[in-house]
Structures are given as structure tokens and as C-alpha cells.
Amino acid sequence: MAALLTQFADRVVNYSSEYGNSNANAAYSAGNLAGPPRIHQYGDFTEAFVLRTYGPWWNSCPSARRKLKKTSASEAFISEDFVELQYKTEVIPTEILIHESYHPGAVVRILACNTSNQGVLNPGEVRWVTLWSGKTQCNEGNNELRKFKPPIKKIDFPTNLIRLEFNSVECGYYTELDSVELRGKIPKGIPKQDDRNMGFQVEVTAKLMANMGWVERQTSYGSDLNDWGYFSLLTDEVIQLILKYLDIVSLASAAQTCKLLFKNAYDPLLYSELDLQSRWNTVDNVALEALVGRCCNIQHLDLSWTGGGGQITETAFCSFIENCGHNLRTLRLSCCQYINDMALETIGRECTKLEELDLQSCSHLRKSALQHIKKLACLQRLNLYKIENLTSDIIADIGSNCTAIKHLNLGASCHSFNQSGVDLLNTALSGLKDLISLDLWRCTNCNRATIKVLADNCPNLQELDIGWCSGAMQGGFDLFHLCSQCPNIRKLFFTRGTAVDDHYLEILANHCPNLEQLDLLGASIRQQHSVNEVVKNCRKMKFFDLSFCSQINEAFVDGLRKKYQNIVFKKSFN
DSSP, X not given: XXXXXXXXXXXEEEESOOSSOTTTOOTTOGGGGSSSOOOOSSXXXXXXXXXXXXXXXXXXXXXXXXXXXXXXXXXXOOOOEEEEEEEEEEEEEEEEEEEEEESOOOEXXXXXXXXXXXXXXXXXXXXXXXXXXXXXXXXXXXXXXXXXXXXXXXXXXXXEEEXXXXXXXXXXXXXXXXXXXXXXXXXXSOOOOOTTTOOOHHHHHHHHHHGGGTGGGOSSOOHHHHOXXXXXXXXXXXXXXXXXXXXXXXXXXHHTTOHHHHHHHTOGGGGSEEEOGGGTTTOOHHHHHXXXXXXXXXXEEEOTTTTGGGTXXXXXXXXXXXXXXXXXXXXXXXXXXXXXXXXXXXXXXXXXXXXXXXXXXXXXXXXHHHGGGGGOTTOOEEEOTTOTTXXXXXXXXXXXHOTTOOEEEOTTTSTTOOHHHHHHHHHHHHTOTTOOEXXXXXXXXXXXXXXXXXXXXXXXXXXXXXXXXXXXXXXXXXXXXXXXXXXXXXXXXXXXXXXXXXXXXXXXXXXOTTOOEEEOTTOBOOOHHHHHHHHHHOTXXXXXXXXXXXXXXXXXXXXXXXXOTTSEEEOOOO
């Protein structure tokens, strides 16, 4: 009988976002998931791992992105964040216990990676299998610690790499995780595996995508491929209308049925938009190569999360961009480890029409790679969240050359800037006259001049996140100037703004009629009257966070909830 082993994560391998900043300190960071449980009562504790966002509000603010039309999977894919955990010893999993310490229920999928490396896997190929998937289980009335132990699928290979995927849209507040416990059998030997029982999703999808060229490679066609049935009665236009409702895998299947559907399923018009994020574990070099022939007119592409474990190389990606990138308007590459100097150089050279570039959590990028972004003069949306090597001179170059930017995310990327670096940042922002949204989350050294620059130069500003930016919210920062010069502001996040007091709330109440979302977590508000004035005058308000405002008690907030039922009020505690 195999020995059983219980272990906790040894280290965090990868993650998509975090409320904290691992580069600065451990509070609320992903690294807190390593090790045994440390939290023994329900509440908000800095020792936990917390995701960057929660609730539906991030999807309705000015910076919200539109979903691409052509997806690559069914509607069952709802994951928005992930974390990958490595354990010291490979086991065949029997149980997984997720220790949740605050607002539990965001986990929607658990996967295991085949790390056996016993000849089953080809170089650069990583196989993942879903152990469990389901809907969110958010229950706001249950304020207790939870050990989430879903029934997991039996697998016959050992693993020491577990991936959790999250969806926090239905959660009432930030989900906090303490640790993840893996229980399993220590294998005596590597069991024999074959294609009949592996059950990996990569098998079906990758083969279908790779084999889309199967029909044209045949030297002679059998009678089945010439039998088009009732489709022969339809015009190409009608067939195209039918096929546009299929996802990428269904198109690949249809292409292998007959010559008629192959011809139509290969039409580049069906591939002008493509979202491959939901197939992150199946898209590899072969799949990219197979897509080249039908993506010559692609305009919007999402490859976020793809390429882990060497499945996509920088050479294969660059080849794809060189062949298909000339008309790209949107390119989303969040958490893609194959994006490097060569990849960004290729994007800068080939994607001259690019309007949106997402490099979120590509924290490995070097300064030499980031320099190529300035070549993308048409950029309107740029996401540089959690880019460790982002420097002020890089931002200055981007600001000088990419003046059409409307949405800019620098969250957790500018925390190490000194005063001269912040001055360069402010200079760059002054050139972005069309700026609509700006995320400076945890850019701690931003100063009062940053607010003034925005007020003086960005009249279209609708969204500003200066959460944990202590320098920008020092006493005396001119909120009145900002609100009067930017009358269309809809979202303001002043998280941990201890300098924000009742005087600033009066300004918001009198000068921000369009305000919809306001985060005052940790603000120095003392008078209930000032809060009342904001909700009374800002009639479009939908979200108001008063967490850790010590002078605003829970009873008062409950009264607001009853009186203003169209507004979601938050009042966290620890």
C-alpha cells in the first residue's frame, strides 16, 4: 500500500495578480501561500494572499476592456486569475484543502501538471489535467474560516505542481487565502500511461488545431470528403454566416469533414478576432504555426496565460507576428513568459497599427525589451501592471512617442522611483492629453505634482487609482483642482489615503456629480455628515468603500445600505 503524505506549498511559481507587492513586502502577496496555515480566525490579515480585484465593478469602470467576439472555448471558462504552487514531493493527489480566511468562494478550477518527465512528455510540452471545476461559492453571510475540499478527479500520475484559478466577480469583497494543502500517495514507480486513459485536454485541442491542414495535404480525396450533403445547396455567404458562431476548436473539427467546409473554415474573415486565453494549456508552437494560414487579417488577439513550460517559444511567437501582425489592433499577452527582447522588438517592428498592448505580470521583461514599446505610436491602451524593470526613462519615452494613449496601467511598477524618476513620470503624463484612465496603484513615490499634472493636462480623465500612493495623497494635495478640471471623473480610488479627510469629501460632494466608484479605505474621515453629503450629491454612485475608516462605525454604514439600496457599501474589519 502506497504511503500517504500531507504537505503545503513550498513556493509560488507563478500568479496573475496580487493585492500586495511582492517586490516591496509580503503583505497580501502571493508568496504568503507558501507554507502551513498562519491565520486562525476569520478576518482581513496581511499574512494572506489576496487577489487584485473583486466584484463586478472592475468590469463596469471606464478602463474596462471589451471581450473579444471569437472565443476559443465554451462559456464554461470563467477564470480571471490564477496561482501556481510547487510542492517538494511528487504525489498522486487524493485530496486538496484550500484554507480560506476571508470572503471565501472564488476558486473555480483546480489543475495538476504532469511533471513525471519519464518519456511521456516531449521537450517543451506541459500537460495539465483539471482535477475539479465549478462555480463560485461566495456566501457573504458565513463569516467563518473555510477549508475548501472539493471532490477531485482521480489521476494516475504523480505531480508536485498545482494550479488554482479564480473568479471573484460574485465575491462581495477581496478573497483571502492562507495556504493550500496537498494530500496524496507517494508513488512506488511511474505508472504506464497511454493515450486511452490520459484524458488531457491538450490532446484533443492541439491535435485538432494542428491538423487543420490535413485535408490539403492529402494526395487523393475519399468519397466521404466529397459528400457535402445539404451544404452543397448553400452559398459560401450562408455557410460563412453559420461558421462564424463556432469557436476555434469547432472550426477545426468542421474543417476535417469535407472539402467545402475546409475551404470555408479556413477563411481569414473568421479569424479577425481570436481569444485563446481559455486554451492557455493547449496552445503551443504547432498550434501557432497552424493558425498562420488563416490569421493573415487578424485584428484582435488574446494569448494571455499561454506558453507556460516552453510550449510557446519566442521564435514561434515572432514568426507568427511577422506573418500575421500587420493588421493587429489588440494584443493581450498577460503572464506570457516567452515575451522577451526579441518578441517586443518584433511587435514594435511589425504591429504598427497596434492600439492595445497588455503585458500584465510579464515581470521578467528587461529594460532593453521595454524600450521597443515607444515604437507603437498608435497605442491607446497600455497595461504595464507589475513590470519589475520598468524605469522612468522608459515611461518618458512612451509618453513622448505614444501620445494617443487613453488608458494606462502602471500599477505596482513604479514603487522604486526616486524623485527624479517621478518627475519624468509626471512629464510623460503631461503629454497624454486624451488620457481617460490611469492606474498608479502602489506607486508610492508619486507626489502632489502628479495630481496637478493630471488636472492641468488631462481634461478627459474619468478614472484614477492612486491607492497606496502615500506621496500623492500628502496633506494639501489639490483635489479641488483635479475635480474642477476633470468634471467627468467616474472612479476614484484613494486606498490607504490617510491624508484624505472630511474636507476632501466635501470637494467630492460638490464637484464630482458623475462619480460612480469611490474607495476611501483607511481614510481619516471623522464626520458622518461628510459621507452623507457624498452619497446624496453623487447620484450615480454604485460602489463606496469605507473599510478601516475608524470613525465610521458599522451601524452607520448599515443605515446607508438601507437608505441607498442602489449603492454597494463596503466596511471591512480585521
